[in-house]
Amino acid sequence: MAHNEISDLYYTGVSVGWVWGYGPSVSRDNRIESNHIHHVGQGLLSDLGGVYTLGLSPETVVRNNVIHHVEGHDKGWGLYTDEGSTGIAIENNLVYCTSHGGFHQHYGREHVVRNNVLALGREAQVVRSSDEPHRSFTFERNIVYYRTGELLSSVWSGGTDRITLDHNLYWDADGSPPRFPAGDLEAWQERGFDRHSRVADPRFEDPDHDDFRLKADSPAGALGFRPLNLAAIGPRTPPPGATPAPK
Numbered sequence: 001m002a003h004n005e006i007s008d009l010y011y012t013g014v015s016v017g018w019v020w021g022y023g024p025s026v027s028r029d030n031r032i033e034s035n036h037i038h039h040v041g042q043g044l045l046s047d048l049g050g051v052y053t054l055g056l057s058p059e060t061v062v063r064n065n066v067i068h069h070v071e072g073h074d075k076g077w078g079l080y081t082d083e084g085s086t087g088i089a090i091e092n093n094l095v096y097c098t099s100h101g102g103f104h105q106h107y108g109r110e111h112v113v114r115n116n117v118l119a120l121g122r123e124a125q126v127v128r129s130s131d132e133p134h135r136s137f138t139f140e141r142n143i144v145y146y147r148t149g150e151l152l153s154s155v156w157s158g159g160t161d162r163i164t165l166d167h168n169l170y171w172d173a174d175g176s177p178p179r180f181p182a183g184d185l186e187a188w189q190e191r192g193f194d195r196h197s198r199v200a201d202p203r204f205e206d207p208d209h210d211d212f213r214l215k216a217d218s219p220a221g222a223l224g225f226r227p228l229n230l231a232a233i234g235p236r237t238p239p240p241g242a243t244p245a246p247k
Contacts, residue, residue: 006037010044012052013037019055021084030060036234041071049080058087070098077104101127111137119145124153131158138164141224147173156181160192167223168197
């Protein structure tokens with residue numbers, strides 16, 4: 001599922017997988033990439049996402065997407081790994097202006113969430129709903145930028161054998177120090193999380209007008225963040241002289 005514009009829907013933008021929990025699944029090796037997904041949910045339905053996954057889905061990748069204006073009546077997230085989602089790489093996505101958060105994992109295991117920009121969730125930014133006796137996900141080299149709501153919301157019990165967070169950049173744009181489940185960043189690091197992460201302004205070009213390109217002096221690069229290439233997102237432009245597709 002690549003190079004689409006998906007918008008003006010009342011539920012999820014892209015849905016992958018349909019097996020509840022950790023039962024056998026035929027879903028695997030899917031690619032959801034380079035899509036522009038926006039204005040979904042629109043406050044009508046709930047428990048939805050810009051990209052929604054369910055059940056085992058090994059070697060599936062969700063990458064290089066721009067997802068924004070996701071609004072659930074009760075619950076709506078940009079990237080949503082629901083019950084039993086397993087083995088998914090979520091990387092190089094820009095997610096902003098969501099009602100309940102940029103990323104939410106209900107329960108699942110062994111995801112890698114890296115090099116994403118998660119910005120301006122209203123109620124929360126990153127949500128983890130369940131603690132289970134395995135690794136939920138690895139969350140690394142992400143930028144989390146917000147003004148309202150919780151930074152890390154819901155269930156953050158369990159140790160570093162169940163959740164890995166590191167080399168992330170966090171910033172509360174209203175000027176308040178970000179609050180972590182253990183208190184401030186130092187207290188959170190004492191629990192073993194985000195040992196190399198920073199609290200600093202990522203220096204976006206113009207986030208008030210949806211421009212999340214990084215300025216040259218952004219501190220994100222020192223944490224290993226790679227600037228997103230947004231030029232090829234959405235439907236491909238036909239080359240000059242190409243015959244238009246039939247209508």
